[in-house]
Amino acid sequence: MTGNGDSTDTRASSRVTRRTLLKAAGATALTAGVVTATAPSAAADAGPFDAIVVGAGYAGGTVARELTARGMKVLVLEARDRIGGRIEPGTLAGQHVELGGGWFGPGQNLVARELSRYSLTTREDIHTTRMVMPGVGGGFQSHSPQEAGARLNTLFADFYAGSERYFERPYEPLHRKDLLASVDSLSLADRISQLHLSGVDHDWVSGATSVFAGGNRFGSLTGMAQWYQLAGGTYDQFLSVMSLLPEGGMISVLERMLAESGATVSLNSPVTAIRERGGLTQVEVSGGRVYKAPVVVVATPVNMWSTLTFEPGLPQVYADAAREGVGVPHATKLWLRVRGTSEAVSAQAPEGAPILLLIPQAQLPDGRLFVAFTGPSLNVSDPAAVRAAVRGLLPEARVVDYRAKEWHKDPYARGGWGLRRPGQLLRQLPRIQEPFGRVVFAGGDTASGWHGAFVEGALESGFRAADQAAAIAG
Numbered sequence: 001m002t003g004n005g006d007s008t009d010t011r012a013s014s015r016v017t018r019r020t021l022l023k024a025a026g027a028t029a030l031t032a033g034v035v036t037a038t039a040p041s042a043a044a045d046a047g048p049f050d051a052i053v054v055g056a057g058y059a060g061g062t063v064a065r066e067l068t069a070r071g072m073k074v075l076v077l078e079a080r081d082r083i084g085g086r087i088e089p090g091t092l093a094g095q096h097v098e099l100g101g102g103w104f105g106p107g108q109n110l111v112a113r114e115l116s117r118y119s120l121t122t123r124e125d126i127h128t129t130r131m132v133m134p135g136v137g138g139g140f141q142s143h144s145p146q147e148a149g150a151r152l153n154t155l156f157a158d159f160y161a162g163s164e165r166y167f168e169r170p171y172e173p174l175h176r177k178d179l180l181a182s183v184d185s186l187s188l189a190d191r192i193s194q195l196h197l198s199g200v201d202h203d204w205v206s207g208a209t210s211v212f213a214g215g216n217r218f219g220s221l222t223g224m225a226q227w228y229q230l231a232g233g234t235y236d237q238f239l240s241v242m243s244l245l246p247e248g249g250m251i252s253v254l255e256r257m258l259a260e261s262g263a264t265v266s267l268n269s270p271v272t273a274i275r276e277r278g279g280l281t282q283v284e285v286s287g288g289r290v291y292k293a294p295v296v297v298v299a300t301p302v303n304m305w306s307t308l309t310f311e312p313g314l315p316q317v318y319a320d321a322a323r324e325g326v327g328v329p330h331a332t333k334l335w336l337r338v339r340g341t342s343e344a345v346s347a348q349a350p351e352g353a354p355i356l357l358l359i360p361q362a363q364l365p366d367g368r369l370f371v372a373f374t375g376p377s378l379n380v381s382d383p384a385a386v387r388a389a390v391r392g393l394l395p396e397a398r399v400v401d402y403r404a405k406e407w408h409k410d411p412y413a414r415g416g417w418g419l420r421r422p423g424q425l426l427r428q429l430p431r432i433q434e435p436f437g438r439v440v441f442a443g444g445d446t447a448s449g450w451h452g453a454f455v456e457g458a459l460e461s462g463f464r465a466a467d468q469a470a471a472i473a474g
Contacts, residue, residue: 043075043266043269043291046075047075047292048073049074049264050073050294051063051074051075051293051295051469052075052283052293053077054077054271054274054297055076055077055298055442055443056083057083057085057087057254057299057300058253058254058257058455058458058459058462059444059461059462059465060076060078061257061261062442062458062463062466063297063442063466063469064257064258064265065261065263066462066467068262070470072473073264074261075293076258076266077266077271078269079268079270079411079412081267081268082267083255084100084254085100085300085301085412086100086301086407087100087101087251089249089250090335093364095361095362096249097335097371097403098250099335099403100250100405101417102245102250103242103244103250104244104245104455105231105240105241105244106240107230107232108450108454108456109456110456111456115246118253120256122244122245122246124245125242125243125361126344126362128344128359129344129345130142130143130344130345131143131144131145132346133148133347134200134203134207134350140349153235153236155205155235158195159195160233163226163228165179166179166225170226170449172448173222173226173448174426174430180425184221184424185422186220186422187216187219188209188213188216188221189216190422192205203349203350204348206350206351207351207356208348209224210351211357212328212417212419213328214328214408215328215351220421222425223421223451223452227241227450227453230449241454250455266285269285270286271283271284271285272285272286272308272309273308273311275309276438279438280293281295281296281439293473294472295438295440295473296438296440297441297466297469298439298443299461299462299465300412301326301414301443302322302326302418303413303445304412304413304414306323310439315431317427317428318432318436320428321432325421326415326418326420329408330375330408330416331406331416331417332373332378332404332406332407332408335361335369335370335403336399336401336402337401338367338394338397339366339367340396340397341367341368342364342368345358345394346359347393347394349392349393351375352375353375353377354374354375354378354385355372355389355393356372356373356374356375359371359372372390374389374404380402383399418443418451420451428446432446433448433464435469440469442465443461444457444458444460
């Protein structure tokens with residue numbers, strides 16, 4: 001979206017220098033950021049392939065690099081006209097912005113290893129100088145970051161009480177399966193109800209959790225409690241995992257992964273069907289072209305599985321996940337160019353508010369950029385509504401331009417970042433991580449550790465899927 005509410009796609013395309021990066025369903029090659037025409041059958045002519053990867057996000061990029069490192073010839077099929085999946089770079093006011101995933105964090109060891117591998121640095125995000133939080137009577141009140149942080153730490157210590165036991169080993173989420181049985185069915189809304197919070201405390205907690213869940217009745221308590229324990233078991237530590245900005249943007253590591261892999265990447269190639277025939281997998285893309293390989297890795301969001309035809313049909317655990325979804329049902333990221341204030345102020349509102357969270361970003365000569373996460377009640381196609389929503393949190397702010405990405409409306413995401421629904425942890429793991437015939441599944445939505453919303457989980461699943469795919473391919 002732009003400030004006039006018209007829907008647009010980012011034009012900050014990824015630059016990947018590699019042997020062949022094919023565009024327009026194999027009709028165009030992109031090399032060193034330069035697009036040149038090739039024959040429509042270019043991807044097919046580059047075969048035969050030892051493995052096909054569906055999806056050119058972080059999970060797919062990890063699989064491609066790891067398989068080519070084992071001497072396998074890999075084809076990556078990507079539905080979009082860019083790499084990245086739920087990572088998408090863009091621009092606003094001449095500044096680089098992240099329309100999708102926006103941060104790495106300390107303590108995420110796979111990410112740290114990749115940054116080191118490619119000699120990439122990170123910088124800390126903007127430090128907030130003031131926090132606007134829900135107040136008495138439905139209004140808002142300013143707090144120092146120290147005051148608000150202390151109160152949030154106390155509230156969420158109560159909210160996640162017991163999670164240090166049922167996630168005693170948070171990277172092994174089923175270690176205390178016996179304790180999980182009583183909590184995995186709870187939604188975030190259920191847990192909020194259990195605590196009988198006062199009005200202001202309720203608003204502080206409900207707003208903070210609904211940002212991540214796309215609605216507290218959708219997200220599971222165990223999903224967020226696992227993130228909380230992975231981060232170290234305090235709310236400060238949890239917030240810190242969304243604090244590091246990588247050199248070159250969030251796409252930078254993935255660009256280098258694919259460059260190193262030398263895999264053939266075909267953009268604008270949405271997969272429609274995956275069939276097993278005679279010891280091979282046949283992968284059909286829109287328009288009817290079929291590619292074949294001994295193994296295929298599906299590295300798409302779980303929400304996309306229901307759009308694919310699988311033959312034979314998926315077993316129950318995969319079919320249930322495809323029907324229920326894992327990507328949050330509402331996920332809109334809104335970048336704002338604001339005048340009238342240059343203060344690095346953040347704001348949080350209760351669940352149901354038009355804007356749930358507002359975070360300061362780059363300071364500009366005449367104001368500041370902010371990034372916001374909205375609730376379903378805000379129509380981001382209506383500039384007047386956007387301006388009013390921002391003024392409701394920061395009365396002095398005047399929105400002069402904005403850009404929005406509605407991930408739940410993206411045809412190749414069909415939802416936002418992943419967060420398990422109530423009951424999914426015990427019903428899905430570990431079976432959803434296992435191959436089905438010659439089909440392997442990858443993606444942060446199926447990770448054991450930093451599942452769903454974090455690149456760390458995509459990397460974890462990519463390494464696992466590469467091992468499985470190599471074993472199947474022989």
